[in-house]
Amino acid sequence: MPRIRQARLAVAVTATLLIVGPLAWLWQDSLLPQAYSIMSMGYADRGGGADGGHDGHGGHGGHDVTALVADRDRPADVSLTLTARQERFRLASGRTVDGYTLNGGSPGPTITARAGQLVQVRLVNDNVRDGITLHWHGVDVPNAEDGVAGVTQDAVRPGGEFVYRFVAPAPGTFWYHSHQVSHEQVARGLFGALMVLPPEPPATDVVALTHLYDGVRTINGDSGDLHAAAAPGTVARVRLINSDNGPTSAWVAGAPFRLVAVDGTDVHGPTPVSDASVLVTAGGRADLEIAMPDSGAPVRVQIGGALSVVLGAGEPPRVAQPAKALDPLGYGAPAPLAFDPGAADRVFRYEIGRRPGFVNGRPGMYWTINGHLYPDVPMYTVAEGDVVRMTIVNASSEVHPMHLHGHHAVVLSRNGVRATGSPWWFDSLNVGDGERYEIAFVADNPGIWADHCHNLKHAADGLVAHLMYEGYTTPFVLGAKTGNSPE
Amino acid sequence: MRTVYKVLAYIVAAEVIVQAMMIAWAVAGLGLWVDGGGVFDKSVMESEQVPFTEVAGIIVHGLNGGLVIPVLALLLLISSFFAKVPGGIKFGALVFALVAVQTTLGYAGHGLPVAGLLHGGNALVLFATALYTARRVGRATAEPSAEPARDQVAAQG
Numbered sequence: 001m002p003r004i005r006q007a008r009l010a011v012a013v014t015a016t017l018l019i020v021g022p023l024a025w026l027w028q029d030s031l032l033p034q035a036y037s038i039m040s041m042g043y044a045d046r047g048g049g050a051d052g053g054h055d056g057h058g059g060h061g062g063h064d065v066t067a068l069v070a071d072r073d074r075p076a077d078v079s080l081t082l083t084a085r086q087e088r089f090r091l092a093s094g095r096t097v098d099g100y101t102l103n104g105g106s107p108g109p110t111i112t113a114r115a116g117q118l119v120q121v122r123l124v125n126d127n128v129r130d131g132i133t134l135h136w137h138g139v140d141v142p143n144a145e146d147g148v149a150g151v152t153q154d155a156v157r158p159g160g161e162f163v164y165r166f167v168a169p170a171p172g173t174f175w176y177h178s179h180q181v182s183h184e185q186v187a188r189g190l191f192g193a194l195m196v197l198p199p200e201p202p203a204t205d206v207v208a209l210t211h212l213y214d215g216v217r218t219i220n221g222d223s224g225d226l227h228a229a230a231a232p233g234t235v236a237r238v239r240l241i242n243s244d245n246g247p248t249s250a251w252v253a254g255a256p257f258r259l260v261a262v263d264g265t266d267v268h269g270p271t272p273v274s275d276a277s278v279l280v281t282a283g284g285r286a287d288l289e290i291a292m293p294d295s296g297a298p299v300r301v302q303i304g305g306a307l308s309v310v311l312g313a314g315e316p317p318r319v320a321q322p323a324k325a326l327d328p329l330g331y332g333a334p335a336p337l338a339f340d341p342g343a344a345d346r347v348f349r350y351e352i353g354r355r356p357g358f359v360n361g362r363p364g365m366y367w368t369i370n371g372h373l374y375p376d377v378p379m380y381t382v383a384e385g386d387v388v389r390m391t392i393v394n395a396s397s398e399v400h401p402m403h404l405h406g407h408h409a410v411v412l413s414r415n416g417v418r419a420t421g422s423p424w425w426f427d428s429l430n431v432g433d434g435e436r437y438e439i440a441f442v443a444d445n446p447g448i449w450a451d452h453c454h455n456l457k458h459a460a461d462g463l464v465a466h467l468m469y470e471g472y473t474t475p476f477v478l479g480a481k482t483g484n485s486p487e
Numbered sequence: 488m489r490t491v492y493k494v495l496a497y498i499v500a501a502e503v504i505v506q507a508m509m510i511a512w513a514v515a516g517l518g519l520w521v522d523g524g525g526v527f528d529k530s531v532m533e534s535e536q537v538p539f540t541e542v543a544g545i546i547v548h549g550l551n552g553g554l555v556i557p558v559l560a561l562l563l564l565i566s567s568f569f570a571k572v573p574g575g576i577k578f579g580a581l582v583f584a585l586v587a588v589q590t591t592l593g594y595a596g597h598g599l600p601v602a603g604l605l606h607g608g609n610a611l612v613l614f615a616t617a618l619y620t621a622r623r624v625g626r627a628t629a630e631p632s633a634e635p636a637r638d639q640v641a642a643q644g
Contacts, residue, residue: 012568019565187534212530215538246529282530305526354594365553365594397598399529433598455533 030358032375034481038151038448038466039473045378047346049386062471065152065447068143070165076120078113078168083124084132084178084190092222097213099188100128100178107209107221107243108192111176113168115196121176124161131155131483132190134164135179137283138264138427139194140406141166143447143472148405149180149486150478151448151466156180157483171198172264173239173285175209181485183456189213191243193220196264202289204228204236208301208309210280211243217306230311232296238288238309242280245455247399247430251277252290253319254299261287262328265408268422269333276326281430282401283454329414332422341412341440345386348378350451351393352400352431352463359462367396367453367463374462380451382443383470389440394431400458403428404467405449409441428454443467448474450486459487489624492570492579495563496621499582502556503614509544509551516541552593560586563620570624578620585613 082102089101102108113119125132133155135147145164149155156162177191193207206228208219219226230236237260242248256272263285270289280286290299290311298312302319310316353368369377382388390409394400404427411424414437431437452464464487478484520539521527531538560583567579589609596603 008571009569015568016565019561187536212534212536214536215531215534217526217530242530244530245533246531248528248530282533304528304530356590363554397594457533 027358027361027363030361030373032360033479035477035479036375037474037477039379039468041375042372042377042379042465044381045348046381047348047388049346049381049383062473063446065143065472065474068447068472069145070118070142070167072165074118076165077117078111079120079122080109080111081122081124082108082134082192083126084128085126086128089189091213091218092220093218093224095213095216095223097189099213100132100185100190102190102192105221106189106191106213107211108176108190110193110195110207113194113196114199115168115170117168119164119166119168121164122161123156123164125156125158127158128185128190129158130181130185130485131157131160132178132185133162133180133486134176135182135405136164136166136174136176136194137403138172138174138285138408139166139169140408140445143406143445143449146405146447146449147179148450150476150482150484151450151474151486152476154476154482155484168196169264170266171196172261172266173207173241173287174264175241175243175285177243179450179486182487183460186243186456187212187245193239193241195239202237203234204230204292204311205239206237206309206311207239207241208303209241209243210248210303210307217304219303219307219309223307225307226309228309228311229313230290230292230299232292232312233294234292236290236292236299236311238290238301238311240278240280240286240288240303242282242284245282245457247279247281247284247401248304249277249279249321249325250286250288250301250303251319251322252288252299252301254297254316255290255293257288257290257301259286259326259328259331260289261285262424263408263426263428265425267328267332268335270422271332273326275322276324277322278326279430281428281454283403284401284426284428284430328421328424329411329417329419330421334420335423337410337423339387339440339442341387341389341410343387344389344440346380346382346388346443348380348388348390349393350378350380350390350402350465352396352453354396354398364461366461367400367458369463369465374464377462377465380465380467381470382467384443384446386443387440388443389438392429392431392437392439394433394435397433399430399432399455400463401428401454402431402451403454404441404451406445406447407441407443407449407467409439412438412440414438443469446472448472452487456487488566488569489572492563492566492572492575493621493624495559495566496578496582496617496624499556499559499563499586500614500617500621502551502559503610503617506548506551506556507610509548511544513541513544513548516544552590556586557590572624575624578616578623582613582617582620585609585616589613
């Protein structure tokens with residue numbers, strides 16, 4: 001009888017160990033080092049390209065990314081200082097928010113430049129404890145100006161400063177935001193708009209940066225409608241910027257519109273649209289142009305269900321969201337690309353899934369990249385000048401706004417359907433559940449670039465990979481001990 | 488250990504009640520908020536900044552269902568190895584399996600709404616099973632044939 005009891009106990013203990021043992025192993029295996037280099041992270045994916053000889057992944061030597069800057073001797077054409085503070089502040093509409101400001105407000109000042117001008121921004125951290133950076137979302141800046149803490153620079157500590165310099169790209173709509181503890185700092189105010197004006201701007205040119213503060217939707221920090229004067233018969237441009245973690249839709253009542261630019265790149269041959277909404281993905285931009293009716297009737301651009309930009313005098317009625325959404329895949333007129341996506345040097349796959357597991361010791365349902373949890377994710381490795389094709393697949397049950405730093409990519413097809421409209425260049429792509437996008441770009445901006453989900457909570461949970469150029473290294477490290485936490 | 492097993496099973500059943508209450512509370516709060524002019528979209532859904540109090544129901548539902556209940560079910564299963572309840576391992580494993588199914592259906596529902604339909608039904612199956620698992624502890628051990636039954640479990644184990 002005691003022997004039976006002992007045997008029973010032994011079996012029970014063994015069964016327990018069989019369950020707890022693997023869990024404990026997975027837990028300890030997921031713990032991140034206190035300090036680590038992005039270059040040692042995950043595994044190199046060369047996309048079928050040749051090994052460049054010197055191993056850029058985890059290797060030493062090579063060009064330091066800190067040397068990748070704009071012309072140091074060139075004087076700045078547009079120069080300003082942005083001072084960040086962590087404080088309780090008042091929105092334009094009077095509501096108070098516990099968050100972050102730039103030059104005393106949120107959003108920070110709209111930076112305006114002309115194509116080719118050298119923009120110089122001095123970022124000063126007054127008192128933000130976790131440190132800050134600025135990332136120029138959609139601007140293909142030199143790598144050292146990209147503002148990713150622990151990858152292209154150290155986070156700017158309280159009392160410190162950092163100077164960003166870059167040449168303004170072709171006219172378009174962009175934005176800037178912190179890339180240090182970004183899921184917290186962006187949600188709570190550390191961002192602003194950046195626009196590069198065309199040689200002859202339209203009569204009415206409005207930035208409409210939409211953001212949720214404490215769950216309250218705002219346009220340019222105001223929870224009321226934005227009214228803009230627009231004379232009958234003139235053209236008005238509305239630059240929609242979505243700084244949130246989820247996509248939002250916009251639609252126009254009172255006149256047809258044209259979608260003239262996506263993510264800071266002009267659409268070729270945009271045609272008038274009157275019965276469809278435009279989806280602006282998280283981090284994405286969409287520029288609408290509206291020919292104001294000769295009758296003098298006002299036009300309403302609705303952003304989500306809550307707020308509008310009202311062009312002209314009066315209060316046009318609200319309308320329900322159109323059943324159809326404008327599909328950029330077939331919108332506008334085709335135009336030749338400056339490169340041949342068919343002759344790709346590298347072919348990558350970025351498949352997003354979801355499964356239970358541990359990330360840095362925390363259990364949960366986590367996003368995977370090609371089946372792996374962070375940090376065991378691919379390091380997409382390219383050489384300068386490569387033509388790169390990438391298949392982005394989302395099999396994770398939720399939408400992901402995928403954002404590649406330092407490059408614009410073009411959509412070739414979605415779910416096997418080829419793009420037939422204007423070349424659809426993007427830096428932020430709304431990849432819905434079950435969707436598969438083929439994209440292509442030219443690796444023409446060397447450095448180490450984040451390629452992540454711009455639902456910044458997802459990025460913080462590990463939905464972040466990197467694009468690395470062979471022969472480049474970063475001296476910066478991230479991890480709990482380093483004070484650098486880019487997501 | 489038998490008490491631990493029994494209490495854990497009761498807690499799992501109680502947690503199912505909490506889950507149902509939380510999600511119904513959140514949906515009611517959402518309805519009222521929209522009625523007052525609020526707009527619920529993906530950005531609000533992804534925002535951790537709470538536009539209405541009852542959204543806490545969704546957060547609690549997610550934490551409970553994604554972490555707390557699976558851990559409780561795992562502990563129930565482990566306690567069953569030691570509890571010497573006749574048939575206890577079988578029911579511990581059944582509750583654990585139902586929790587696994589429930590969690591999977593819950594997450595799958597984000598992309599496949601019909602999984603949400605089954606999630607609602609499976610919740611009641613899980614509740615009934617967890618409750619039965621707890622209540623049969625006393626009965627199973629009070630039976631006169633308790634001793635041989637326990638040996639059988641050992642042989643199975």
